[in-house]
Amino acid sequence: MSPLEPLLAVDGLVVSYAGFRAIDGFSMTLGPGETRVLIGPNGAGKSTLCDAIIGRVRPTEGRILWKGRDIVRLDEAGRVALGICRKFQAPGVLAGLTVAENIGLAACRTRSWWKALRSRRPTDRPQIVDEVLEMIGLELQRDVPAGALSHGEKQWLEIGMVVATGGELLLLDEPTAGMGPQETRRTAELLRFLGRERAILVIDHDMAFVEQLDCPVTVMHQGRFLAQGTLAQMRADPAVAEVYLGQAA
Amino acid sequence: MDALIGAQLFNGLSVASINLMAALGLALVFGLMRVINMAHGEFLMLGGYLAFLSTSLLGPAAGVLVSLLVASVGAAVAGAIVHLLVVRHLLARPLDTLLATWGLALILQQLARDLFGPIGVEVALPAWLSGTAGESLAADGDGLALPASRLFILAAAAAVLGVLHLALRHTRLGLAIRAVSQDRMMAAALGIDVRRVELAVFALGAGLAGLGGVLLALLGPVTPTVGQAYVVPAFLVVILGGIGSLGGTAAAALLLGLVSALAQVVVDVAIAQLVMLLFVILFLQLRPEGLVVTRSRALDA
């Protein structure tokens, strides 16, 4: 990979459901280690873009390049193995397992069922589990069932699971959904910390949160690319104001 | 040989009609609540026995017509009771519902055995159902003889399908059913009483099966386990037809009925059953996006 080559490039992507084009010729690139926020009004196609990148929906047209290689034909597990991992909007933790087991399974390097039969420990990389637990601030709850956590803690746990997979690109779909201002601020801190070592693509509606992340913003509208720049630039952009910020105000 | 294939196709159509009557209720309930009612076959059986009772009391001529009403209402009431006593308590647990309703099926079968004996009862056909149509076609000795009872079954199933389609499109209950099937939470938020809709659909599905029970009583004896024989193909129809579409269910019933009937021209019933199953499994291989299309934002819709 040449230093200038993007980590992820989405090229002319089209996703249509029975004639409705949820994504309509969208393109963007993300460099290694870059943090980017994706905003846009409801129905702009942000979550669908995540779906396409992680392999949950198959695009009708276009390419998704990971370090220059088209990954459209890979399944979800294959893409996670390459280094892409996604957090969903509604927290998807494994409620019956403990916090440490949740992260342990995510961190596990071997995914072979046969090898798993020979180990009683939830993971083969316990030091990663400890690191991630400290990072998301849930050390004290490590043996608590994930289902017993508060909503905000579940969001952090799921971010922790995504981090524990060791991915180079984290897709975070509304990581602050359902959080109060205090928790939102902590989440922004966490993401800024995580952003030092890996690329992150965040979808969020909360402008205060986006401001705290302090990173470039891409605006989507009706499945298309609309604008890109700093949050301040976007606020000044009349086209953006019309479809999005104007609407919100 | 052509006549044999023709007769097989015709038989396949009438069996498909009964499978459809059983599958419609299963598909409606599955589409709405994502549960499989293993006692559904017993509603067919109940319909069959109610037809037997009606024709025994009123004579074959009036009995068959009256039984259409008695069987559908009777089975619908039974369905409502089953829903209130068992299914309602298990809504978020589809596999547990399956087991509990299976237990119910065993109890109902044994009840039928105790009441009517282990050997089947025959429903006496009225004169207008026991003849054959199409004798003129048989003039050259090689034509088709279409039994009137089977024609009646076809007509009845087609009528039910039509009425059900119209009811789902044009009544308030139909609208509520479609709304709840698409999005429970949203429907509830709009003020639809989801529990009552579920109760109504469960009863409706049972009533349709009861009606199907009358039809199967026209074809052969009603036994305590007759429901089992029809319900397994009906399950396959539901799988093949997909969720939330009457047309899909009808097409699947037709397709499976014809596959099974044609297979029986070449092989025996036992192999035909295996062929039907393999057909369904093969179909699942070809469907590209798996069975359940998940929604985007949450992990588990």
Add this chain to the structure above:
Amino acid sequence: MREPARLFVPEHGGMPRAAILVGAGALALMPAVLGPYDLALLGRFLSLAIAALGLVLLWGHGGLLSLGQGLFFGLGGYALAMHLKLAGTDGAALPDFMVWSGLERLPWWWRPFESPVFALAAVVVLPALVALLLGWSLLRRRVTGPYFAILTQALALAFVTLIIGRQAVTGGFNGLTDFRTFLGVDLPTREARTALHFVTVLLLLAAWLAVRHALQSRYGLALRALRDGENRMRFLGYDPLPWRLAAFVAAAVLAGVGGALHTLHAGVISPAQAGIIFSIELVVLVAVGGRLSPTGAIAGALLVNFARDRISSAFPDLWLYVLGGLFILSVLVLPEGLAGLGQRLRRRP
């Protein structure tokens, strides 16, 4: 489409060693205590318990309800029964039922079963192969939940219909029976019965240990995680297919071994031990005993079957009511079975 998440603590040493020793010791003493009829009865129930253990893995922890375990039980049972039938022909060219049906030559697919080694291998390999093929084609397409239950049930039904329809080569509705000798041993003798009992107990113990080990390993953890959050696991990079397929094949093999042992104890294998009703009875054993607990499944198998034996000999018409009631009650009142009840009582201060 998911069952509610359960907080499950696997039996990490929770089962006192003493209890295991007492249980195994009691089973070892049985040949000295029980008469031949009761010993055979116990042997049959222990064989059913082996098959039930597979369902703990597949259904309890894997979340995949198979209503077609009878198919695998039957495959194991028939594979061994075919050999027993051929070994007992006393020099005649054909098994008795084939002669009665007017057959003159042994069908080609019966021939390999003249070898006891082949038959014993088939007891394991046949169920495994069928489960591998069926499981792969269904699970690959993400067919789980009620669909999986229905399709496995349909296959069991097709299997039984096929056996009944091919009377001349399968023994039909009556099945295969009247076995005399296995590996040169006369089956009806007391010594053979005792040996068979010990083999069954040992195999049950091995199966219990293996299932427990699997459940306490990381494999068991991932299997439960797939049950409670299939999609989350998928997006963590776990492909559910091999994990679930392994559980399905393991459950099929346990059912096959149970079926073969059951054939020896009962002296017969027939469609009644392969069909829909039989398959679902296996599920009720596990539901009553506790779907999450291997020990519970064994207890359920013994309890339900002894109850059945008593009830159906005293009041033949009553058993199906009881069985149906057990289903409804175990699901509505005791979703984790007797083992869950025991755990709840123990936790209470």
